[in-house]
Amino acid sequence: MTKEKPSIEATRTYRAQLLICAGTGCVSNRSFKVRDVLIEEIKKQGLSEEVQVVTTGCQGFCAQGPIMIVQPDGIFYQMLTMENIPLLVEEHLVKGRPVEKLMYVPSKDQPPIPKLGDIAFFNKQRLVVLKNRGLIDPERIDEYIARDGYQALAKVLTSMSPEQVIEEMKASGLRGRGGAGFSTGLKWELARKASGNGKYIICNADEGDPGAFMDRSIIESDPHSVLEGMVIGAYAIGSEHGYVYIREEYPLAMKRLHIAIDQAKEYGLLGEDILGSGFNFDVSVHRGAGAFVCGEETSLIASLEGRTPEPQIRPPFPAQSGLWGKPTNINNVETWANVPVIINRGSEWFSSIGTESSKGTKVFSVVGNVTNTGLVEVPMGITLREIVYEIGGGVPDGKQFKAVQTGGPSGGCIPESLIDLPIDYERLAETGSIMGSGGLIVMDEDTCMVDMARYFLDFLRSESCGKCTTCREGIAAMHDIVLDICNGKGQPEHIGLLEDLAEAVKDASLCALGGTAPNPVLSTLRYFNDEYEAHINEKKCPAGVCRELIHYRIDPEKCKGCMLCNKQCPQDAIDGEPKGVQIIDDEKCIKCGVCLESCKFEAVIVE
Numbered sequence: 001m002t003k004e005k006p007s008i009e010a011t012r013t014y015r016a017q018l019l020i021c022a023g024t025g026c027v028s029n030r031s032f033k034v035r036d037v038l039i040e041e042i043k044k045q046g047l048s049e050e051v052q053v054v055t056t057g058c059q060g061f062c063a064q065g066p067i068m069i070v071q072p073d074g075i076f077y078q079m080l081t082m083e084n085i086p087l088l089v090e091e092h093l094v095k096g097r098p099v100e101k102l103m104y105v106p107s108k109d110q111p112p113i114p115k116l117g118d119i120a121f122f123n124k125q126r127l128v129v130l131k132n133r134g135l136i137d138p139e140r141i142d143e144y145i146a147r148d149g150y151q152a153l154a155k156v157l158t159s160m161s162p163e164q165v166i167e168e169m170k171a172s173g174l175r176g177r178g179g180a181g182f183s184t185g186l187k188w189e190l191a192r193k194a195s196g197n198g199k200y201i202i203c204n205a206d207e208g209d210p211g212a213f214m215d216r217s218i219i220e221s222d223p224h225s226v227l228e229g230m231v232i233g234a235y236a237i238g239s240e241h242g243y244v245y246i247r248e249e250y251p252l253a254m255k256r257l258h259i260a261i262d263q264a265k266e267y268g269l270l271g272e273d274i275l276g277s278g279f280n281f282d283v284s285v286h287r288g289a290g291a292f293v294c295g296e297e298t299s300l301i302a303s304l305e306g307r308t309p310e311p312q313i314r315p316p317f318p319a320q321s322g323l324w325g326k327p328t329n330i331n332n333v334e335t336w337a338n339v340p341v342i343i344n345r346g347s348e349w350f351s352s353i354g355t356e357s358s359k360g361t362k363v364f365s366v367v368g369n370v371t372n373t374g375l376v377e378v379p380m381g382i383t384l385r386e387i388v389y390e391i392g393g394g395v396p397d398g399k400q401f402k403a404v405q406t407g408g409p410s411g412g413c414i415p416e417s418l419i420d421l422p423i424d425y426e427r428l429a430e431t432g433s434i435m436g437s438g439g440l441i442v443m444d445e446d447t448c449m450v451d452m453a454r455y456f457l458d459f460l461r462s463e464s465c466g467k468c469t470t471c472r473e474g475i476a477a478m479h480d481i482v483l484d485i486c487n488g489k490g491q492p493e494h495i496g497l498l499e500d501l502a503e504a505v506k507d508a509s510l511c512a513l514g515g516t517a518p519n520p521v522l523s524t525l526r527y528f529n530d531e532y533e534a535h536i537n538e539k540k541c542p543a544g545v546c547r548e549l550i551h552y553r554i555d556p557e558k559c560k561g562c563m564l565c566n567k568q569c570p571q572d573a574i575d576g577e578p579k580g581v582q583i584i585d586d587e588k589c590i591k592c593g594v595c596l597e598s599c600k601f602e603a604v605i606v607e
């Protein structure tokens with residue numbers, strides 16, 4: 001390893017380090033601008049020699065961004081703006097008084113929590129894959145190396161045979177984090193044993209699930225962990241070239257990946273004769289155009305080769321005949337990032353985390369009707385309740401929890417009665433859902449489960465590549481039926497028809513897009529059948545979401561005649577005098593909900 005001479009900055013000891021997040025969420029809330037003002041202000045106060053500003057990857061608490069942690073005390077600041085930086089520098093860094101008003105407040109009636117380690121969102125998590133998140137600058141390889149980076153690679157190349165690496169991976173129990181949950185060690189073994197040379201390694205960073213950002217965040221905050229995992233995997237299967245297939249919409253992750261590749265090459269950790277071992281391996285980055293089906297491994301390979309991204313019948317599996325017809329091992333970003341930790345800490349340690357069948361941790365992007373949205377890493381076996389209430393802070397605005405959807409668009413909706421379910425691959429499958437790649441959407445009482453099924457079917461029918469008839473026609477047919485139900489045209493026989501179609505699509509589709517597409521329908525039919533019946537038999541949407549089935553009315557007891565709704569209605573559908581009761585004309589009303597949002601007296605009723 002020919003390391004650069006350390007800069008003065010790298011050798012200096014600072015009184016305080018300001019770790020400001022530069023993940024996509026915080027950057028979109030102007031964290032780079034905040035950082036620049038911070039650096040200026042620190043200069044102005046003459047603190048540049050004592051205080052260091054470090055830009056880090058996503059810290060997971062994206063909804064509170066831009067966020068910053070002041071070390072060594074671990075003080076956590078959130079929702080920073082350029083305007084409040086002078087106060088923060090003056091108070092905290094000059095006078096030594098942390099600024100309460102910029103700290104995290106769990107709820108209105110609770111005091112601010114100064115330290116990151118005391119915030120439930122962080123302290124219930126178990127960081128394995130994300131162990132470096134927020135602690136290193138992802139654009140500086142030295143910081144990764146300072147936290148044991150590339151130690152696993154050195155260990156593998158100097159003291160382990162490829163077979164021993166594979167055995168260690170098998171013993172760890174690591175299963176693919178891209179969705180299917182296949183044993184990573186077994187997959188590597190198949191690729192190693194496959195005859196033929198010119199084998200390939202692929203990192204699947206397509207991440208097409210709406211609302212999911214686990215893989216993007218791992219690459220943004222710790223790109224070297226993924227690269228190191230890939231080099232180890234390449235050594236194990238006997239490959240000299242790898243690809244990272246990453247979607248075009250991830251420019252920051254892509255930029256950091258390129259920087260990491262260049263730095264790793266400069267340090268002799270990638271390219272020819274890695275660490276003087278005689279082993280060669282290089283990585284190229286391939287930009288995907290962003291179709292959901294491109295994440296499916298055989299479609300991804302077709303896309304990499306420049307062909308139409310349609311799935312192929314398996315077998316042959318990629319391990320037998322993959323990219324350019326060569327044995328290929330494809331793993332998800334999170335799977336690769338687990339590899340160096342397993343080698344460093346050992347399979348026994350790794351398999352001590354999790355459940356009987358699912359070892360280690362899982363990264364989830366928690367979104368929807370939950371107070372703390374963001375990225376969390378938790379041990380397998382944690383319950384949904386712990387994720388939603390302890391880490392997620394529960395459902396906001398005093399609303400009732402209704403369901404959690406796991407597994408992305410083709411996952412299932414899990415009801416409140418199963419909220420104490422420990423999460424692992426098998427338990428989720430038993431509920432009719434899937435682990436998928438880690439999307440977790442929380443839904444409150446205002447969510448219509450029939451409309452939810454319609455939404456996911458709409459996504460899946462437009463993302464189906466159309467190669468096989470059952471997937472192309474079956475998903476569209478299910479969508480049209482559910483849409484009819486939402487529009488008040490549902491018939492009792494539709495339920496049986498949906499179940500039959502779901503079974504056919506599940507059984508006869510070429511790839512798992514069709515194979516799992518019925519999950520949203522089947523799970524909502526299973527747990528929320530009463531909502532389907534209300535839509536079909538009573539022509540009512542109990543959650544007040546499906547437009548064709550709802551009416552807006554003003555409660556004369558509550559209306560104060562303030563005229564706010566009347567003035568804001570875009571259709572002139574509200575009649576009434578100032579200080580008098582307002583009345584909605586059902587004929588003119590387009591159910592846009594503006595009156596509901598504008599009323600301060602909760603006088604607008606949806607029924």
Ligand SMILES: Cc1cc2nc3c(=O)[nH]c(=O)nc-3n(C[C@H](O)[C@H](O)[C@H](O)COP(=O)(O)O)c2cc1C
Pocket residue numbers: 175176177178179180181182204205206207208209292293294295296297298330331332333335336437511512513
């Ligand atoms: C429609 C569809 C989309 C998929 N999208 C992704 C994806 O975005 N990322 C991913 O890693 N795996 C995705 N997969 C799973 C891959 O086919 C494959 O199983 C995975 O990349 C293997 O890596 P693993 O063993 O590490 O999970 C998708 C599968 C299907 C059917």
Ligand code: FES
Pocket residue numbers: 021022023024025026027057058059060061062063065066067
């Ligand atoms: S992007 Fe800053 S916390 Fe996620």
